[in-house]
Amino acid sequence: MSETKTFVPYPEVPDAQGNFGDYGGSIIPPQLKAVMDEISQAYEEIRRDPAFIEELQTLYTHFVGRPSPIFHARNLSEHLGGAEIFLKREDLNHTGAHKINHCLGEALLAKKLGKRKLIAETGAGQHGVALATAAALMGLECDIYMGEVDIAKEHPNVVRMKILGARVIPATHGRKTLKEAVDAAFEAYLKDTDSQMYAIGSVVGPHPFPMMVRDFQSVVGREARGQMMEMTGRLPDALVACVGGGSNAIGLFTAFLNDPGVAMYGVEPAGRSYERGEHAATLTLGKPGVIHGFKCYLLQDEQGQPEEVYSIASGLDYPGVGPEHSFLKDLGRVQYHAINDLEAVDAFFQLSRREGIIPALESSHALAYAAKLARELGRETSILVNLSGRGDKDVDFVVEHYGKKYITLD
Incomplete structure (x- = not known):
């Protein structure tokens, strides 16, 4: 037993x-x-x-436009054939992100x-x-x-x-x-x-x-908790958010940390590969160290100095991570996974074409992992993704580097 x-x-x-x-x-x-x-x-x-x-x-x-809404991504959910995916629309805030x-x-x-x-x-x-x-x-x-x-x-x-x-x-x-x-x-x-x-x-x-x-960002989770209860009558089964430093993820997670039925997933950048300097998967591959005045999981060399890192998403390419995320990893309360560049770009186009929402490349990492998770969890469950920013800033870069695969340019 x-x-x-x-x-x-x-x-x-x-x-x-x-x-x-x-x-x-x-x-x-x-x-x-x-x-x-x-x-x-x-x-x-x-x-x-x-x-x-x-x-x-x-x-x-009156300035930001809060509360930001939650959107049920029905088209994407149906395409994936698994859990129902909901998006916390921080991309709709004034300035376009959390x-x-x-x-x-x-x-x-x-x-x-x-x-x-x-x-x-x-x-x-x-x-x-x-x-x-x-x-x-x-x-x-x-x-x-x-x-x-x-x-x-x-x-x-x-x-x-x-x-x-x-x-x-x-x-x-x-x-x-x-x-x-x-x-x-x-x-x-x-x-x-x-x-x-x-x-x-x-x-x-x-x-x-x-x-x-964290305290300022916790408004995201407080809103989301009430919104999901109003929309579905229950809390989500899982939360998913991208993690560089980790502010949007902590903002969503904080309100749910004492809900044992809500699983939480932070998503890091696996970049081009797991070779040194080709990723920023700090919680996946790092170890405790000190950077910029605090201790956290850190991608570091043999002397304890921060390693060079990379991500297609400029907001995620940091060798350290928030100390609370480090603590949550050790507790096992949040699971941390990594998504590579190509998976993130594919998620960028999936959401754009199935829901009419162009996400930031940072948020696309969370979307890519949520798609994998949706297939695992099945139809009677729900996933809330923090859509932390919109993709206006990334459009030119994505088209220049990945457009041939996804777009027919006249």
């Missing part, structure tokens, strides 16, 4: 030092530690301030701290666009660091950032992608922590950012 596994409630994390079990923390120079303590104290005050909560909720409703959820919160916090400039990194450009949008709304200056490779690849978002008044500053070292953009932004931030606030773009970095970004 098989032994029944007892469900253990998810603990309240992080602790006062910003630790999610063995991960997280604040492994930074004393100069930066004082700054992070200031941000942490201010955040602890405003998160309980009814005026702040009301202002943020008003912006979510990133605006935490950028507005960070911009409001910067105003409270008396800062005049927001500084950040971006990969696919969605965080950069969202932060530039929030900065414009709040009357703040904005510097966005972006790898040269991503600047060329994500040209539409670069233009949007500039239209919004942000400076887009290229990161020109290493592979010239997301990790290098973070390096460059941190370096610039350390030169002036008095007038600037670093607005980290995911659930990564030193405490309090993994907690703070």
